[in-house]
Every structure is written in structure tokens, then in C-alpha cells.
Amino acid sequence: MSELLEITMIVSFGASWPLNVMKSYKARTAKGKSLGFVCLILFGYIAGIASKLMNEAYMANFAEKWYVLFFYVLNFIMVSLDFMLYFRNKKLDKIAAEEK
Numbered sequence: 001m002s003e004l005l006e007i008t009m010i011v012s013f014g015a016s017w018p019l020n021v022m023k024s025y026k027a028r029t030a031k032g033k034s035l036g037f038v039c040l041i042l043f044g045y046i047a048g049i050a051s052k053l054m055n056e057a058y059m060a061n062f063a064e065k066w067y068v069l070f071f072y073v074l075n076f077i078m079v080s081l082d083f084m085l086y087f088r089n090k091k092l093d094k095i096a097a098e099e100k
Helices: 002-027 035-054 056-060 062-099
Strands: none
Touching: 002 062, 035 056, 035 062, 056 062
């Protein structure tokens, strides 16, 4: 049951990240975005992935439970995209400010 709840949490978070990435891409600004928050989320996903990889019981049953780690990695990739978009948008903000 705890694995089902963990998957529910990861999938719920995962559903929001693609929407957030699209919003960041379309907004073309870093205003209102917290780099510290995004870094903290990335750190959390790294810790979650490391936890799974270091858990002997999980790794012993990896063939049956691979999907849990898959969602951690997928979410990490989505947040990483948002992280990269932050710097793109920051650069666009700087260009816009110079043009004014």
C-alpha cells in the first residue's frame, strides 16, 4: 500500500511539471520564478532516486517495481527542463531590459 501511495504522490507531482514547463516556455520571462525553489525540488528528486538505488529490497525486486524509479527520473527531467528555461528566460529578460 505504501508503494501505491508513493506512486500516487510522484504521478501527481509529475502531472504538474509538464504544465509548469510549458508555462515557463511561453512566458519568456523569469519573473515570478524562484531558482532556489526549483533547485530544492531537483535536490529532492536526486535524493529520492538515490534512496531507491540504495534500497536493497527495492533493487532486489527492480524488475517488478521499475516504474517507481521511472517516475522519479521523469519528474527530475521535467524539473531540469524548467531549470534550463529559467536561465533562458533570465537572458530574455536582460535583453528586453536593454532594449528599453
